[in-house]
Amino acid sequence: MKIGPNIPKGEMVKRYVRHLLKDDIITYGEKLPSEHDLMEKFQVSRQTVRQAFGELTVEGLIYKEQGKGTFSNYRKGAKGSQIVAVVTTYLSGFVFPGIISGIEQILSDEGYMMLLSNTNNIKEREAQYLKSVLEHNVVGMIIEPTSSSGPNINNRLLSVIREKGIKTVFINACYDDFDSAYVLLDDIKGGHTATDYLLQLGHTRIAGIFKTDDKQGVNRMQGYTDALRAYESAGSQTMVGEYDTANMYDYPYMFAQSLLRGKERPTAFFCYNDQCALMVLQAIHDQGLKVPEDISVVGYDDSISPMNSEVKLTTIRHPKQAMGGQAARFMVDMLEGRAEKPQYIHEPELIVRKSCRKI
Amino acid sequence: MKIGPNIPKGEMVKRYVRHLLKDDIITYGEKLPSEHDLMEKFQVSRQTVRQAFGELTVEGLIYKEQGKGTFSNYRKGAKGSQIVAVVTTYLSGFVFPGIISGIEQILSDEGYMMLLSNTNNIKEREAQYLKSVLEHNVVGMIIEPTSSSGPNINNRLLSVIREKGIKTVFINACYDDFDSAYVLLDDIKGGHTATDYLLQLGHTRIAGIFKTDDKQGVNRMQGYTDALRAYESAGSQTMVGEYDTANMYDYPYMFAQSLLRGKERPTAFFCYNDQCALMVLQAIHDQGLKVPEDISVVGYDDSISPMNSEVKLTTIRHPKQAMGGQAARFMVDMLEGRAEKPQYIHEPELIVRKSCRKI
DNA sequence: TACAATAACATGTACGTACAAGTTAAAGGC
DNA sequence: GCCTTTAACTTGTACGTACATGTTATTGTA
Structure with a gap:
């Protein structure tokens, strides 16, 4: 009849602390219960609490000061220290400076930092970047898919990203087998x-x-x-x-x-x-x-x-700037809980100049 | 006569593992000595080894696989996953798009990712970004100082950054009391x-x-x-x-x-x-x-x-693009051990157009 | 009252033990 | 010879203890 503690004790402590932070019970800069307090509350050893605290520190949710205690490093709609990654195929060239600067303006205004990288349309480099982005604790990713008409070999990685709670917005193109927010052109x-x-x-x-x-x-x-x-x-x-x-x-x-x-x-x-x-x-x-x-x-x-x-x-x-800006706005909306999975398809527009004639 | 172990034991283990990795004794993907091996080698407890391994994991140098062992995640001239942060006063506007795109081209070619943030010339925001950059494990920072003529209140933070081995290149201006690589205009x-x-x-x-x-x-x-x-x-x-x-x-x-x-x-x-x-x-x-x-x-x-x-x-x-590009090249040179503290001052050049007349 | 010593409390480092869980290769049985 | 079982080895989780180090508030003294 032993169901067993499928959830590790350390995980319990982490969840409790996350709850304290995210539900505003302990706000930014305030002191958390001491290791000893949590030891007693959860009937676990100090090592276990320390382990949990260590992992939360890596996540950037808390920080410690020897002798003083452990404190919240979490701000609702944190801003100013959170990173949104932008993975595109090309950065220079014709279309991208517009898109990037559109993204940049919004993210910068909203207080986010922007992590730029480009794949040169090589799928392996996309995989490499997705992996390393996972290591660097970003909160969101704006992705322009690489070789988007081919098979989506990075689907597994994208799933991992989603499971980690990292928000995604696709731009220019999206994968059929990965549901996400997007900003496209028709x-x-x-x-x-x-x-x-x-x-x-x-x-x-x-x-x-x-x-x-x-x-x-x-x-x-x-x-x-x-x-x-x-x-x-x-x-x-x-x-x-x-x-x-x-x-x-x-x-x-x-x-x-x-x-x-x-x-x-x-x-x-x-x-x-x-x-x-x-x-x-x-x-x-x-x-x-x-x-x-x-x-x-x-x-x-x-x-x-x-x-x-x-x-x-x-x-x-x-609409380069506009699409970049909208992708960034979608991202911020998702991060700050104002939207779930926004999607938009821009209408293309013909600009008639002087390279065609009637025959 | 007790001098005492000023260097913690865990630190010893970390240094040893870093040595194994950086001196190519254990190359990328290869297996490290097991926790037990290091326990015996350094006569420390397993907890101590695990603590050290944990910190090295956060740094991204190693990764673990349960049952298999611990492996090197370090590539010489790693590229493709390393981040260079760029902190400027303004991103949009007139001068900066040129500088940024100059930086971006080089970093992107060399396989680095670029973390962008701007301070709007507010010193507190600079401090905030320097702090959060420290948390995000970057390898280098290209900085355009905020309110550079005032007192350098972030000197302490900059020292911490240097102690962590993070390379810095200043652009446009530099602080008198912080020696660093730079690219300036005279x-x-x-x-x-x-x-x-x-x-x-x-x-x-x-x-x-x-x-x-x-x-x-x-x-x-x-x-x-x-x-x-x-x-x-x-x-x-x-x-x-x-x-x-x-x-x-x-x-x-x-x-x-x-x-x-x-x-x-x-x-x-x-x-x-x-x-x-x-x-x-x-x-x-x-x-x-x-x-x-x-x-x-x-x-x-x-x-x-x-x-x-x-x-x-x-x-x-x-010379916006050129200065940005040079700052990035200096950064890459420092990161890859080809330069120590490169410095360059560009010569200004007068462009005579039609807004002045002889009197 | 001002200052110094101290106690209480916080995190940091380190030791030791035990068992769980995943991987691999050797030993055993068919 | 092939498959299964097992043993050996790896990291993961968790317990308990001890002392070091840093901070703060209290206590005691001049």
């Missing part, structure tokens, strides 16, 4: 909108070029094919190019070049992002063709300053 | 250069306006007064305005306005930074005067995009 709709625009202008031979190791690319391609299908003029297979992180700096140029040299030359390109569009523009230029006179081009993300490019690129707006 | 020379330029143009009534709770401001003012003195035309006291963080958004305008309304109106302004210069330009404009026809203005930091302002401001270049 990339299917974005791809649809961009392609539709070209169709409305009278284009029929519209090439699409997508980076498909990220979910964003898969979705944008989905929107592209949906739009073509709805127009009953499905683009032939050779008009779609797929690339990934490994060949992102040469594939778009090469693919565009080969299409332009072919006999059934496309009259328009829809590109995964502006960076890709720049390479396509270069290929067009190198073939002695002009934009928009000969070829129309649509980009995505609105990440290139119109000043810096001679061609004013028609593109889809990516 | 602000005395910068102030001198700017003032000299105005003197060469024939100006004699040159107003100076400085934010003097930061060392940068004190130094720029120093350069200003030095230059005037060398010209034997010391500016009268009323031509120098000093402000601080509290009134940084209104003082420059008010001060410039009062000087412009006075009888001995200055013919030129040297401003602490471009942000300050913008307010002075506004004041000049509001008095119905023109730059550079009526009044010449020199700024500092080159932080305002020439596109965004109608007046092309002559200013001193602040």
Whole structure:
């Protein structure tokens, strides 16, 4: 009939102390019961209490001062010492400075510190960072998934993170098999909108070029094919190019070049992002063709300053700052108990400039 | 004659294990001597060994697996999990995005994570962050001092940080009473250069306006007064305005306005930074005067995009990205044992645009 | 009243013991 | 030869004791 103490005694003490702190019975800076007090209260040895106190110290909930006692280091909505980790694929580049600065402004205002790291879209590095973040006692993570269209090999790690009570907000993309708060851009709709625009202008031979190791690319391609299908003029297979992180700096140029040299030359390109569009523009230029006179081009993300490019690129707006800020606000809301699992999908918006013409 | 074991036994064990790890006797993933082994080797109790192991676990040097043993978690030039904290006064604004992105690029390339926080120039917040950074097991700190011209109340904390073996690199300013690596800009020379330029143009009534709770401001003012003195035309006291963080958004305008309304109106302004210069330009404009026809203005930091302002401001270049990058490189060099205490002072450079004229 | 010694109480370090729980490899039986 | 059992070894939890060290309030003395 012995059920047995499945819960270790030390765990009992820890739970009790957490209760004292989190339920405001002992507020920040106040003294906790002494080791001796808890010894008697729980009928455990001093070592056990010390063990529990030690672990709570590592967690940052309490601190000790020899001779004086043990004190609460816990502030409701602690602020100022809590860390939110931000794991993205790239930090520099075009889209991310905007997102990061959006996140930073909110977190900084709210008194959180921000732990930045980037994976360069390598899944192993994501795993490594998730692990080390676990060791560093963060309270929340804002994650832009790495190679999000592939299998989610880090699901186990994410589960551990959730079990530890660490809040997560996904940005740009999320995993199907991991439920979480997120802030996304409706990339299917974005791809649809961009392609539709070209169709409305009278284009029929519209090439699409997508980076498909990220979910964003898969979705944008989905929107592209949906739009073509709805127009009953499905683009032939050779008009779609797929690339990934490994060949992102040469594939778009090469693919565009080969299409332009072919006999059934496309009259328009829809590109995964502006960076890709720049390479396509270069290929067009190198073939002695002009934009928009000969070829129309649509980009995505609105990440290139119109000043810096001679061609004013028609593109889809990516609300970088706003999305970063919202992700951060979601995070703070969750940390401070004002939200459970907020989710939001931004609407994409077409920005018409001067890289497309009617035919 | 009892000298006594000034070094606790647990500390001995910790030192021994650290030696095993750092001197490559036990490499990453390999098994350490068991608790029992160390018990016998050091003639201490198992509790003592366990205590030591526990602390090393918190430091992230080792990890345990029940039934298997204790293993090394230490990689030489660990990378990828180590954190460098960056504490600045402001994150948004004009100068800092450049510095931060300079730091970020290097740290990210070298595989470090970056912990960002900003103090808004409040010393208490600096103290708070230094404390919490200590709790979070970082390996290095890049610090832009808060209110650096005032007393260094956080010296004790900084000493604790040094004793823990955490590397520090100061940027923009450093404390006289805390020796450390640093990357600075020669602000005395910068102030001198700017003032000299105005003197060469024939100006004699040159107003100076400085934010003097930061060392940068004190130094720029120093350069200003030095230059005037060398010209034997010391500016009268009323031509120098000093402000601080509290009134940084209104003082420059008010001060410039009062000087412009006075009888001995200055013919030129040297401003602490471009942000300050913008307010002075506004004041000049509001008095119905023109730059550079009526009044010449020199700024500092080159932080305002020439596109965004109608007046092309002559200013001193602040090598933001380069300084950030160098600070990060110094940090990495120190962490990986390639440097001891690197220090560098950047030379300021005058950028002549169109906000000054010869008289 | 002011100051110093002291007692009471807090955490820190260290010893020893016992048993639980998980892992691994050797011993034993089929 | 293969599988199971067992023994040996690892870390985890928990008890109890002793003395060291630091803080605070009380007590006693000048």
